[in-house]
Amino acid sequence: SKHGRERSKYYNKGFEHDDRTMVPHDGTRRVSFKNHGRRNNKHNRQRGWDSKIRALLQDDDVEMNCNSRSSERYNNANVSRKQRRGFHQRLDRPSGRRFLTESPSYWYKVTIRYGGRYEKDYLLKLLGNYIKPLPFIPIGYKVTSNDATFTIEDHNAAEELLNADKRITVNDGFKINLQVRSFNPLVEIGSKITETMTKVMSSRYNPYTKALDLSKFHLDTNFLSENIFCPLNKENVMLAVIGIIYESIPDLVALDLSNNKLSSLNCMKSMVEKVASLKILHIGQNKIRDIKQLDALKGLNLEELVVDGNSLCDKFTSKDEYIRAVRQRFPKVIKLDYVELPPPILFDVEDEDCKLPPSQASFMCDPDRGASVVRAFLEQYYQIYDSDSREALIQAYHDSAQFSLDCVLLPGQHSSTCSAYLPESRNLFRVPSIERRIKLLKVGKNKIVEALKSLPNTQHDPTSFVVDLVLFTPVLIELNVCGLFKEKDKADSAVKYFNRLFVIVPVGTGFCIVNEMLTIMLATPEQVKKVAKLKEVATASISIPVAPGTSTALTLPVELDLATKHQMVTALSLKSGMNLIWSEKCLAETNWNFDQALNSFLQLQKTGS
Template sequence: TPYSIRCDRRMKWHSEDEICITTWRNRKPPGRKMRQNTQDGYTRNWFKVTIPYGIKYDKSWLMNSIQSHCSAPFTPVDFHYIRNRACFFVQDATTASVLKDVSYKICDDENRKICIFVNHSTAPYSVKNKLKPGQMEMLKLTMNKRYNVSQQALDLQNLRFDPDLMGRDIDIILNRRNCMAATLKIIERNFPELLSLNLCNNKLYQLDGLSDIIEKAPKVKTLNLSKNKLESAWELGKVKGLKLEELWLEGNPLCSTFSDQSAYVSAIRDCFPKLLRLDGRELSAPMIVDIDSSEIMKPCKENFTGSETLKHLVLQFLQQYYSIYDSGDRQGLLGAYHDEACFSLAIPFDAEDSAPNSLRKYFEDSRNMKTLKDPHLKGELLRHTKRDIVDSLSALPKTQHDLSSILVDMWCQTEWMLCFSVNGVFKEVEGQSQGSVLAFTRTFIATPGGSSSLCIVNDELFVRDASPQETQSAFSIPVSTLSSSSEPSLSQEQQEMVQAFSAQSGMKLEWSQKCLQDNEWNYTRAGQVFTMLQTEGKIPAEAFKQIS
């Protein structure tokens, strides 16, 4: 009857024979018993934290953002990405409750609120399958044998088949989070100064477990991931917090997913801006200027043109920028731009001459040269994202800028933004227009970078024909010399550089000093400029010593 006492039984009907089978049960379901078993520490205290669409966020940023909104500190266990979600575990009901309260309190760069789900869970894999003390000791001994003290390098290639481990039936598979966690724990405790890590030939197909290396071994500069099973460069984003200078990826499926070498280098450098060598090949120097953002963006107190500190830092930035720009490989400029930066190019419009010969190579990308017949084209010609910008810059003619011609105008300065224009001349160094001199104006809008650097968020380049006066004075050393009263005294090192440069070039001391100063005391670059100008006959005879 509807009001009778409920019997603890289940009934099943077999449709063919119409037989009713009644099953009596006198115990609670196993799942409920597990939930109520307070002695089961693996189940009772663990909670799984899930962030939908967390795959879009860098682990460090996500964890720091959550921690900053948490009223209590917590230690994430087994952080990993699965499908489009980010997940980790915590072992405390109080922490779980605090994390629930953080949901929808964090906003990403697009001002979208981040949702956080917290649920009861069994213990994470790395905890349930934690290596036993004897296995940990054997792994530590094996790693000690593979560590090169003088080079601070650890060679873990083909680790699973190490004879010492196999002889004791210890199976170390680095794709398993418990094995990678144990390995990183040993590295943190025994090799804190580690600079080079070789994980070649370990059949790695994901780097979730390796992501903790950013905290466990932050000084690593060289990482070898060659001959593994990585299929996407996206996996590298899990360890992009490392300040790598050398990376090996050859032998991974991801290497064949790029259209050419340039696209490959661009994608990898997107993760590691300071990278100098990839798969054993030297890369162009990255565009990274060490600048104290608090100094750069401090509101000016002297005058509109800015303080001497700010002036020096901006000039240093431009020196490095154009050094890479003129090097022939502009991929090193990736580190100078914000991920979502914007770039546009323009040349003058002349109705009688739609594309002057000297500017023809810039015509296709110019937003000034288009009519309103195709209004959407101007938007399409804007280059968004730093990779598109650098690819666009790489397609422009190779150049050499005359740094002595550059004039910088800083016209807007706030606590978090710096706007300045750069005017000067350059010449093309290849093709039919080789040697032709062009003038340019470039306007940069920059903000403090994430790693104490100047980060370009907007870049507008205007190219035009140089005037006769600009062409005549381009790449020539001014006749006027420096007076000792107008310039600060030279250091001992600078005086020695001037003496050496004068002896090698044959120029007088004042001309040698001017050449070095114009090239920011870069001896090699000054020598290159001198050789070029001497070949072109642009250095006057009075610059040289009289030989009797």
């Protein structure tokens, strides 16, 4: 009946042994224990026994003692507790294993709580043995507030140390408390670190090949022995290294920066100027992710480059694409990642042709005709300008000439040093008013001379003059002259710098100024020193006696025409760096003997006179 079937269904639930089964077996009886009572009875003492017994049966060394229930209960609890706490073999990666996110800076700081109580070598040996065979290289070990800290670079080793927390027992019975976290180191470049860096770089430099090996820079034994953490992927460390190279080995040819965890090359931009001789660069096995990082080094004439081992290499679909990207930045590369490349296709232009021409002390667009005109104009103009009266300058200006004055103060300079010029300064950055701009522009020779007379009396230094004749035609001359001067009325007056731009037109048998712009500012110390040195050399070269025996025969002076003298003055100015006025005086003192004048100048320049 239905009632009987239901009774039979519940009657045998957990109270009788039932070995009936339709599946053939080997005769071994099966045992099944089931909970008694209602399903939701939370106080059922039978609940969970099946899992406990299974845990016991998994142990091969279970003690089968039916008379010792207390021992059985103890073993059950012990196994269960071990499972909850995760007592497994360390290399089995238990379910409770902790994972460490990879550090953006690629460094990890390990802290050993109360590690200061133990010897350094003893602790490090314990940790190294525990994480074998992973690499374990502690850097910058130190003890602070009884805690020991150090830095490591290997992510797997750092994660293994994280999971070693409270699993290593020291000799006094305590377990080591380990803390591991990502670490962005702050490196202060002091005298000690700079001295050690110089020592490291000196030991890694090959003077015969002019090669410097800075691979794994932070792992150098000199750093490790002194517990100095000096990673090359920190910007201030890299800049310090470049500074040492610039001062000690500016002719460096080969540099190896591999295995330094470099992710950015922006801090290496200064190498383009400071290590311009570099031909070979190894930056492989780093953390460079984008080929655009190499843009920071554009300008280096690299012939060999190693980038292999950086993730940027994986972004190229073909070898040719990779080579093109590199040669866009370094056209002369013939060896890439240790592989010889086909010769690059370059314009047949020598390097010397690509360089800017050297600057000249003075420039004459037409030295044959313009030099004499310029020299005569400047001598007459400044002879009057530096006199007690500037009234005669009215003859030098055109009736409709225009004149403007501009006074510039550099940051940190006090306005009192240029107080005589600032009220009339027409600096368009400082004078926004259109009406005032018009008022400050002097139009007509009378107003111009009145403005010049209102300025302090001056004494210009001809040895400081740099003259550029930009344009010289029969109808128009553009002349620029700059140099140094002092104010006569002030004994303690600071040396000032001037720049004067003249636009000149021929009028009758002479010339007149139609436009002038005068800029005045304080001279820099470098300008004053440079002019003083040039003045010493030029003055000495004029009065130096001719060495005996330099001439074997007495030669009568040959009268030179004016055009030839102008050419000689210009040529000596270009070769010596002296301005036109001192070049002419030097030639006149040596009887217009060009070679003698130049040799005298060079001789005194070498001796530093």
